[in-house]
Amino acid sequence: MAYIRKISFVNDKIFNKLDVTLINKVPNNNENYLSMIIGENGTGKSQFLRAMVDSVIDSCLFENSKLETIVNDGEKFSNIPKIICSATNINDKYRLDLGKKIFPKDNYRYLGMRSATNNAFVGKYKKIYFNAFVKIISEFNRLDAFVDALKVLDFPVEFSFEFSIGRTASKVITPDKLQKKYSLFLQGYNKSTLKLKEMGRMDERRITEFLTNESTLESTYNTTKSLFNSKGKFILHVDLLNEESCNNFMQKASLVNDLLLNKIITVREFYVDMVGNIGFSMLSSGQYQLLNTLITLSSEITNDSLIFIDEPEVSLHPKWQMIFISIIERLLKRYKNVHVIIATHSHLLVSSLPVDNSCVIISKKNNCGEIVFETLEANTSGWSSDFILYNVFGLATARNNALEDDLRLIATVISEWGIKKQDLGMYKVALGRLKKFNLPENDPLVGFIKNADVFLSENS
Incomplete structure (x- = not known):
């Protein structure tokens, strides 16, 4: 435990x-x-x-x-x-x-x-949420609890992730090149790769090393081509109440994961499907914070x-x-x-x-x-x-019932000119709460509290 x-x-x-x-x-x-x-x-x-x-x-x-x-x-x-x-x-x-x-x-x-x-960095949430959704949807316990919480808040249960080809990868894999046959794509790729190798930065090296094997390159070409439209955009939608939609999400997610890991593609935006798609960054601060807590916790809780x-x-x-x-x-x-x-x-x-x-x-x-x-x-x-x-907190609002109860208890005991043994503990606790207040000297309660303190010392 x-x-x-x-x-x-x-x-x-x-x-x-x-x-x-x-x-x-x-x-x-x-x-x-x-x-x-x-x-x-x-x-x-x-x-x-x-x-x-x-x-x-x-x-x-x-x-x-x-x-x-x-x-x-x-x-x-x-x-x-x-x-x-x-x-x-x-x-x-x-x-x-x-x-x-x-x-x-x-x-x-x-x-x-x-x-x-x-x-x-608020932007980091996009990839984090995609990975979180994969974990949530893959396990019934997580999905059931997450949907239940969303319903209590009257939040939507439909979400979308928009993917684009990564900034570095787009130098060698472009939407127009993906429309060509693989043999023609390969010719253009080889020319572009030389420039990436010359740059020698970390992302460039990582991508070129990943795509060095031709079978990996062809697989990446086929997968990317199957997912992205002619404008270089791919949107993965999920309805958490629809089993077929969840299964489709998981199938596509398995294709996306390797591409994300190797910087071939990136999560461009995460949408909450309210009245139309709303980018997560466009939510109110309260919606943002609460949904962030739900998504991240739901994906990580274990026994x-x-x-x-x-x-x-x-x-x-x-x-x-x-x-x-x-x-x-x-x-x-x-x-x-x-x-x-x-x-x-x-x-x-x-x-x-x-x-x-x-x-x-x-x-x-x-x-x-x-x-x-x-x-x-x-x-x-x-x-x-x-x-x-x-x-x-020791704070009283204009009509605080708890404050009135303490004042009434103390006033009643004083008016009876003595503290009964069974009332002594309650009197001390109530007076202790009143003494927490930092009151201005001209507040009538200051005199009341002083008199109540004197009364306690004389009768206890």
Whole structure:
């Protein structure tokens, strides 16, 4: 099983000495679990995700963690888990890859926006999504869960990929040359290849080396000619609800893969079939982010996965924030022993957590400015947005029912001129929540809180 029940920092630069509980109830065998870390900016949520990823990798590779971090009280994972790191902002803290670490390459997947440490290249998604669709459509569990999630969002289930001949390959393989018989194509190819060899750049060398064998060249000619029209364009469409369409997609994808791998062709655009084809880059930021998360996660989830998701609420409408957890649950429905750990600012995500198999961890700074994590004992399912804003962030809206309840409790106790033993705990908790507010001195609540504090000290 791939759960992180607890993580302990011994001598960490950011978290110092700290124990954090991520599961407050051990899941039953084969069940999935959701842990949500919520807190203000600057309270270490993204760094905490990175630290957990590093610690899991370290604990799998070494008997004694070099990071001085202990996972699950030092208990080894029964199998090396698959680690999936998802993010929709360019400031995530994840590793792009594991460098020289001997952790199995297929067991780590970075699904964020960055292509280099400080860069994000949106264009990279086209090929990534094509490969993801191949994996999703090839496995029933992935396809079923992906379609289910799309339906919840009322997203389309038809997509298209447009391919073109690659920039370097187009110097030797052009649409007009493909219209000719192979013998004539070969004459033109041989002349053009000499120029490519003279250039000597990496892509040129790669293509000419791949096509050196004449049988490979003829096969490439036949495949490219069968796919592309006279204008050098090929569009591969798929309807995820149509079995014949999915089978056709997979057949054509098998032809496309070698051409993509060897830079003969490139994915020019990825279309979402809404009202007509819409280029993926033309979607709204919210549609883009959510569809990106669905596609990449759907293609990578396996049993016994550890999934880390950083700030999934970015650019999402409140309605989509409220159903995001439900979407994740649908993606997980055919998988076992998966632990999802989400870092967020969104109180709307918290309110939609399932009743069972979930917990909330609040990240905050104490009076000394140190980052601390507090695991909530109460179940947050069904909590109102106002209630979470008040209890977690210490924010009150104009008509916050939770705030009114605390004020009413304290006022009632004071008016009765004494604190009953059974009310003492509730009074302290309610007053503690009120004291979190940074109120201006002229706010009437300041005097009320001071008097309530004095009353407590005199009667406890």
